[in-house]
Amino acid sequence: MELVKVRFKVNGEEVNLEVKPYETLLETLRERLELTGAKEGCGLGACGACTVLLNGKPVRSCLVLTPEVEGAEITTIEGLKEGERLHPLQEAFIQHGAVQCGFCTSGMILTAKALLDRKPKADRAQIVRSISSNICRCTGYKKIIEAVEAVSQRMAE
Ligand code: FES
Ligand code: FES
Structure with missing residues (x-):
């Protein structure tokens, strides 16, 4: 071939x-x-x-x-890491307990990164919409949404 x-x-x-x-x-x-x-x-x-x-x-x-x-x-x-520093979304996922088996995590974080690159102060509804087609079988999504929201709120300060 x-x-x-x-x-x-x-x-x-x-x-x-x-x-x-x-x-x-x-x-x-x-x-x-x-x-x-x-x-x-x-x-x-x-x-x-x-x-x-x-x-x-x-x-x-x-x-x-x-x-x-x-x-x-x-x-x-x-x-995503800068040197030894994790990306803020990676840190937030750890802090908020948004990772269980981890299978969905890289896709979730990269999807969220694309949103926050476009809309750094994205609100909860925009966050939910952006990750709505990424499936997580473990977390129930709540902690994932909270983690992304924490980063966007920090950007809004
Ligand atoms: S492995 Fe690509 S969308 Fe599921
Ligand atoms: S943490 Fe297991 S699929 Fe999301």
């Missing part, structure tokens, strides 16, 4: 690969680049566990083909 050359950035680092034409971004991230923060839940675009940022926008990486991201900038959960 003919492989496709693709070049893009992941967490600020340039990546040059040859991939199968139908390889998904989720496979590339997890299996080639060993960035396993994005999880494979449904593999069908329904759960949000595989969410990463593509040029700043949340996408379901199980639905994106790697050849489609030529020239793009991808951010995964591994890229």
Whole structure:
């Protein structure tokens, strides 16, 4: 099978690969680049566990083909830390107990990050709407919403 050359950035680092034409971004991230923060839940675009940022926008990486991201900038959960400091959303998830099994967490945080990048003072309704298609089977969502809200309220001060 003919492989496709693709070049893009992941967490600020340039990546040059040859991939199968139908390889998904989720496979590339997890299996080639060993960035396993994005999880494979449904593999069908329904759960949000595989969410990463593509040029700043949340996408379901199980639905994106790697050849489609030529020239793009991808951010995964591994890229959120600044040095040794966790991102404020990561800290808030820990402080608010918004993580149980953790399977949904990277997708939730990246979805919330995209919202707060656009709307730093997002209110509760906007937060709920933004994460509404990310499924969490453990937390009941309340603590996740509170964690994101705590960060947006800090931005509003
Ligand atoms: S694994 Fe991609 S949306 Fe569920
Ligand atoms: S913490 Fe388990 S799925 Fe959300």
